Amino acid sequence: MKVEGLTHVYSQGTPFQTTAIKNVSFELYKGQVAAVIGHTGSGKSTLIQHLNALIKPTEGRVLFKGRDINASKENMKAVRADVGLVFQYPEYQLFEETVYRDIAFGPKNQGLSEKEIDERVHRAAGFVGIEQRYLQVSPFELSGGQKRRAAIAGVIAMMPEVLILDEPMAGLDPAGREGIMANLMSYHEATGAALLIVTHSMDDAARYASRMIVMDHGTVALDGPTAEVFSHGEELTKMGLAVPTASLIADRLRQLGVPLEGSIYTLDLLEKEILRLRGGRENA
Ligand SMILES: Nc1ncnc2c1ncn2[C@@H]1O[C@H](COP(=O)(O)OP(=O)(O)OP(=O)(O)O)[C@@H](O)[C@H]1O
Ligand SMILES: [Mg+2]
Structure with missing residues (x-):
């Protein structure tokens, strides 16, 4: 996916005019796991809603496999099938009578056969850890974490090649966060799909993403391999972003010699490096 000079202005020509993103360019490669981070209001949600043609650029283009996704109805339809977008708090969009029907909604719209739909529902439920017995209950009877999983399963059921999620772990406890991330990684590993995850958690970005795109005031401030982006600690702090806990511990240990x-x-x-340092002395 290639984003070229993307600019989005909300409420253009009114007193409420806001330039949410400005001349944003980057490429997302097949099978990549990338995190989008940035302060509140930096334009993350605006940016990702462009990536499956949910909102249109004021300027610039989004190309998927070389085709401008907004150029025609066909291109728009194709990108909606290939690029899955999970909103923030997606559980508010559950609406069917049963979890099964909610997960089946996307594949049904894609015109798949009953048998294919059934396979998709079970596979998607499996990826997000929803047990069979929950498929026939109302989504409203599920716990918060389970609802989130059901909503994510609804997008996974379309088997997107690119799965984009806006703060998928927001509002969950640490166990819930870890579970959802593990689910997403298993989808990525099993299908080779690319993941683009908007997150406020530097620790999650550090742990799972190999690439980081840092947004600041509507522009891309940093973009590169995770290790490289985290080497710009001072810039990140200036943008109001935290540094991962492990980096803070490492800095403190360095200060202590x-x-x-x-x-x-x-x-x-951190563990590997400490074991390496100790290794010389105690190889046991
Ligand atoms: N529908 C809208 N109409 C007008 N302005 C908007 C709209 N949505 C977002 N904005 C503005 O655009 C800018 C970018 O917002 P956006 O929601 O993309 O940021 P974000 O990085 O996702 O923030 P957060 O971390 O809080 O989710 C902000 O100044 C915001 O107020
Ligand atoms: Mg947002």
Whole structure:
């Protein structure tokens, strides 16, 4: 997916005119797991809603597999099938009588056969960890975390090649967050789909994403491999963004004289580096 010079102005020509994103360009590659981070109001939600033609650019283009997604009705329809978008708090969009029917809604619209729809529903439910016995209950009887899973399953059921999620872990407890991220990663691993995840959590971005796109006041401030982006600690702090917990611990250990090497931004990397340092002495 290629985003070229994307600008979006809300309420143009009124006193409420706001330029939400300005000349944003980047490419998202097949199978990539990327995080979009940035302060409140930096334009993250506006940006991602362009990626499946939900809103139209004021300027610029979005190309999917080389085709301008807004150029024709066919292109728009095609991108909606291939690029799945999960809104923030998607559970508010559950509306069918049963969880099954909610998950089946997308595949049904795609015109698949009953048998294919059934397979899609079960597969999607499996990816997000919804047990069979919940498929026939009303989505409103589910817990908050389960509702979120059901809503995500509804998009996964369309088997998108690119899955875009706006704050999928917002409002969940740590166990719920971890569960959803593991579910998304399993979808990515099983299908090779690209993930683009908007998150406020630097720790989640550090742990799961190999690429980070940092938004600041409607523009892309930093874009690159996760390790590289986290090496701009000072800039991130200036943008009001936190640095991952593991980086803070590593910095403190360095101040205390521990000769940690390399860029450390996850607890796994920190553990490996500490074990490496100790390794020389106690290889047991
Ligand atoms: N429908 C809208 N009409 C007018 N202005 C809007 C609309 N949606 C967003 N904006 C404005 O556009 C800018 C970017 O908003 P956006 O929601 O894209 O940011 P965000 O990075 O997703 O923020 P958050 O982290 O709070 O979700 C903000 O100034 C916001 O007030
Ligand atoms: Mg937002």
